[in-house]
Amino acid sequence: MAITVDTARTLDEADPLARFRDRFVIDDPALVYLDGNSLGRLSLDAREAVTATVAAWGGELIRAWDGWLDLPERVGDRIAEVCLGVHPGEVVVADSTTVNLYRLAVAALDARPGRRVIVTDRANFPTDRYVLEGIAAARDLEIRWIETDPIEGVQPGDVARAFEAGRPDEVALVTLSAVDYRSAAMADVGAITALAHEAGALALWDLSHAVGSVPLDLERDGVDLAVGCTYKYLNGGPGAPAFLYVRRELQDELRNPIQGWFGQRDQFEMGPTYDPAPGIRRWLVGTPPILGVAGVAAGVELVAEAGIDAIRAKAVALTTLAVERFDAWLAPHGFSLGSPRNASRRGAHVTVRRADARALTSALIAHGVVPDFRAPDGIRLGLSPLTTRFADVEAGLDRLRRLAASVSTSSVST
Amino acid sequence: MAITVDTARTLDEADPLARFRDRFVIDDPALVYLDGNSLGRLSLDAREAVTATVAAWGGELIRAWDGWLDLPERVGDRIAEVCLGVHPGEVVVADSTTVNLYRLAVAALDARPGRRVIVTDRANFPTDRYVLEGIAAARDLEIRWIETDPIEGVQPGDVARAFEAGRPDEVALVTLSAVDYRSAAMADVGAITALAHEAGALALWDLSHAVGSVPLDLERDGVDLAVGCTYKYLNGGPGAPAFLYVRRELQDELRNPIQGWFGQRDQFEMGPTYDPAPGIRRWLVGTPPILGVAGVAAGVELVAEAGIDAIRAKAVALTTLAVERFDAWLAPHGFSLGSPRNASRRGAHVTVRRADARALTSALIAHGVVPDFRAPDGIRLGLSPLTTRFADVEAGLDRLRRLAASVSTSSVST
Numbered sequence A, B: 001m002a003i004t005v006d007t008a009r010t011l012d013e014a015d016p017l018a019r020f021r022d023r024f025v026i027d028d029p030a031l032v033y034l035d036g037n038s039l040g041r042l043s044l045d046a047r048e049a050v051t052a053t054v055a056a057w058g059g060e061l062i063r064a065w066d067g068w069l070d071l072p073e074r075v076g077d078r079i080a081e082v083c084l085g086v087h088p089g090e091v092v093v094a095d096s097t098t099v100n101l102y103r104l105a106v107a108a109l110d111a112r113p114g115r116r117v118i119v120t121d122r123a124n125f126p127t128d129r130y131v132l133e134g135i136a137a138a139r140d141l142e143i144r145w146i147e148t149d150p151i152e153g154v155q156p157g158d159v160a161r162a163f164e165a166g167r168p169d170e171v172a173l174v175t176l177s178a179v180d181y182r183s184a185a186m187a188d189v190g191a192i193t194a195l196a197h198e199a200g201a202l203a204l205w206d207l208s209h210a211v212g213s214v215p216l217d218l219e220r221d222g223v224d225l226a227v228g229c230t231y232k233y234l235n236g237g238p239g240a241p242a243f244l245y246v247r248r249e250l251q252d253e254l255r256n257p258i259q260g261w262f263g264q265r266d267q268f269e270m271g272p273t274y275d276p277a278p279g280i281r282r283w284l285v286g287t288p289p290i291l292g293v294a295g296v297a298a299g300v301e302l303v304a305e306a307g308i309d310a311i312r313a314k315a316v317a318l319t320t321l322a323v324e325r326f327d328a329w330l331a332p333h334g335f336s337l338g339s340p341r342n343a344s345r346r347g348a349h350v351t352v353r354r355a356d357a358r359a360l361t362s363a364l365i366a367h368g369v370v371p372d373f374r375a376p377d378g379i380r381l382g383l384s385p386l387t388t389r390f391a392d393v394e395a396g397l398d399r400l401r402r403l404a405a406s407v408s409t410s411s412v413s414t
Helices: A010-012 A018-023 A044-068 A073-085 A097-110 A125-141 A156-164 A189-198 A279-283 A289-307 A306-332 A357-366 A388-407 B008-014 B018-023 B044-068 B071-084 B097-110 B126-139 B156-164 B189-198 B279-283 B290-306 B308-333 B359-366 B388-408
Strands: A092-093 A117-121 A142-148 A170-175 A201-204 A225-230 A245-248 A349-353 A372-374 A378-382 B090-095 B117-121 B140-145 B172-177 B201-205 B225-228 B245-247 B349-353 B372-373 B378-382
Touching: A010 A225, A010 A388, A018 A289, A018 B279, A044 A289, A044 B044, A073 A092, A073 A245, A073 A279, A073 A289, A092 A279, A092 B279, A097 A125, A097 A170, A097 A245, A097 B156, A117 A125, A117 A156, A117 B044, A125 A170, A125 B349, A142 A156, A156 A170, A156 A189, A170 A189, A189 A201, A201 A388, A225 B018, A245 B201, A289 A372, A289 B290, A306 A349, A306 A388, A357 A372, A357 A378, A357 A388, A372 A388, A372 B172, A378 A388, B008 B308, B008 B388, B071 B090, B071 B245, B071 B279, B097 B126, B097 B172, B097 B201, B097 B225, B097 B245, B117 B126, B117 B156, B126 B140, B140 B156, B140 B388, B156 B172, B156 B290, B189 B201, B245 B279, B290 B308, B308 B388, B359 B372, B359 B378, B359 B388, B378 B388
Parallel strands: A117 A142, A117 A170, A170 A201, A201 A225, B117 B140, B117 B172, B172 B201, B201 B225
Antiparallel strands: A092 A245, A225 A245, A349 A378, A372 A378, B090 B245, B225 B245, B349 B378, B372 B378
C-alpha cells in the first residue's frame, strides 16, 4: 500500500474511524499526540466509568463489591473475545504486566521440571528481561538470549537456532513480545509457538504493544500463556491493571506461585488451606484495583465498537503515511527508519532514528508534538488508530523535519 | 475506661474528631456503616484527587508522568511518618498486600539460606496463610503453625514455644498480623520481633488491620519488614494499592524476587541488565496504579490531619462503647464477645459471635446496618474513627439486639 496522491486531509475525511476521536477528551486540539502507545488517551466512557465507580464506592460502600467481585473476569472475557481470539474464561485482569509475566513464567518453569533454559530476545522490553533475569538467578537457570535484527525483530529462524544451540529438551520456556516496543516489528506468533511446542517447551507472549491495535488469534496460534498491558491501545488509564491469558487446558495443570485470597475457591469462607478456584479465577491474587479495572472495561468496549480489523486497517494506513513522509522528509536529513518497511510486519508505531533523538524529542514536545524517546537514538511515533488523525502524522513529521533541518545551524535543545 | 453514664449522643458532642465525618461523602445519612475496616468511606479529598488525576490523564497525557513517577515513594514517605513511625525512604506504595507479602517473604527467606522454617499463626488472615503455603511448597519449607487464643490472639509466649519446638536456628521468618482481622487482638510487635531477632530470624508484619487506626512504631520495635492495606482505615478506595516497608539497613541486602522496570536505576535508559535503584524504589515492580495511589495520598493526609493518637483514642472509646452495649444487650441473647475486653489489646473493631451470625448479618444489612460476617460465627463491627459516630455503634448494636431477640420466634434471614 502506497500513499502518493492522497493528502492527510483526504485520508482523514475518508477514515471510517474518524468519529471515534470525538469519544475522547481532547483538551488541546492543537496538540499532536503521538504517544498513545505509552499512555492512551482518556475516553469519555472511561471518565464516566471511573466517576461512576467512585460514586458507587461512596454510595454503596462495601455492598458495591457484589458487582465488583467478578469484574476482573468479566473484563477479561471481553479482552479475550474482542482482542485475543480466545474464549471467555481464559483471560483475567490482574496486577501489572511484570507481576503477571513473573507468575506465568514461574508456573511454566514449574511445569517443565528438569529443563533449565529460557529463550528470549536480547531486545525484549526491559521489564520482561529483568523479571526473567531474576527468575533465572533464583532458580539457577540459563537464559538463552536471541540476538535479533533491530528493525525486523525476532524471526522463527532465530528461535530455531536458539533451540539448536543446545539440546532442545533443555528449553522450558520461550517468551517474547508479539510487537517489538521499539521497532514495532511483529513476531510470527504461530510459527514461533509451534517451534516451542515441537521441543516440548511452553510459549509465553507479551502482547503489550499489540493488544488493541493488532488482531491476535491466540487459539489459532496455539499460544499457551500471555500477558499484556491495558494503558496503551486499550486506553485504560495510567497504571491500569494488566491482563493474563492461560490456555484452558493448562489452567488446572499450572500453579500460581503467588497464592492469594482472590484466587481461592469460596473466598469468603476463608478456609484453612489454599484451594484454588476453578478456571482462570485462580490466577487472581490480591484485591483487584477497581478504579483501574473500570477504565479498562470502558477501553475494551471502544475497541469492540470500532472493530479490531478496522483498527488494524487504519494502523496500517497511519504507519504507511508515516513511512512515506519519513522517506520524503527525514531520510534526507540523516534519519534512518527503525521500523519494518513491510506494513504487514509492523504494529501501530513507527520509530525513526538519529543520533540526536533525545534532544529532538524534547524539542518536539516543546513544539506541541508528543512522541517517545527510546534510547539510544529512537523517536517513537505511536499512532493509536482510535485517536490519531492522518493530519497528526503529517504535522508531527513536518515539525520534526523542520527541527532536524535547523539543527545544523543551532541547537535543538530547549 | 468504662462508659456508664454518657450516652452516645454526649460522646459524639464531645468528640474532637466528629468534624471529620463532614470530610466524607455520606449519601445516606441513615445508613449505619460499620465496615470501614473492609472498605473505608470515600472522602471528598479522595474524590477530588481521583477526579484531578483523571483530568491530568486527559489533559497532560504522558507528560503527567513527570509528577507521577515518584508518587509511590512520596505517598510511602507520608505513610512512614504519619502511620508507621519510620523514616522517609523506607515505605513505598505498590501492588497488593498479597503480592507484597510474597515478595518480602521470599526476600527474607533468600536472606536466611539454610533455615527452613516459617513461623505464623493458624488464625492469620487467609491471604497471608495461602501465600506462605505456596512459598513453602515451592521451596520445600516447613510452616510452623502457632495455635492462638481466638480472642486474645498471638502472644510472645506462643512465638517462643514455636521456636522451642525445634532448633531456633531453623527459623528463617516470623510473619504475623499486628491486629487480628477477626478478633482485633493486637500483637506485641516489639516483643515478638525481639524473639525473632534473638533466633536470627527476620520479622515480617502484616499491618492491614492496624494502619491508620493504631499507632505503630516500627523503628522502636525493630521491625524488619511490613506490608499493609490502604483501603481500610486509610480510605484509599476499592482495591487501592498496598504499601510495603523495608528497614533501611536491609534495603541493599534483600533482593526483590520480581525484578521490574519501575525498580530499575535509570529506568528509561532501559539498560541491558537489571540494576536496582537505590533505596526503597527497588521494591517497585510494574507501572503503579496511579488512580489508586491518588486515593491513598488523600486518605493518608486525613489521618495526618486528625492525628493518629486522636484516632486511637476515639477507637478505644468506640470499641469500649461497643463492648458495654454488648454486655448489656447481646450477652443476654446468647452472644459471646470475640474481641479482647482489654481496650489496650484491641484494635478498632469488635467481633460478636453467635451461631446464626451469617443470617443475622444479612438481616442487619437489610435493616440499614452494614457490618461484616466472618465465618463461622462472627459479626465484625468496624469502627473507623474518622467516620463512625458513637451513635452508629449504639444504633447498630440496638438493631442487632432487636433482631437477635426476634429470632426465637421467626427466622432472621431476609
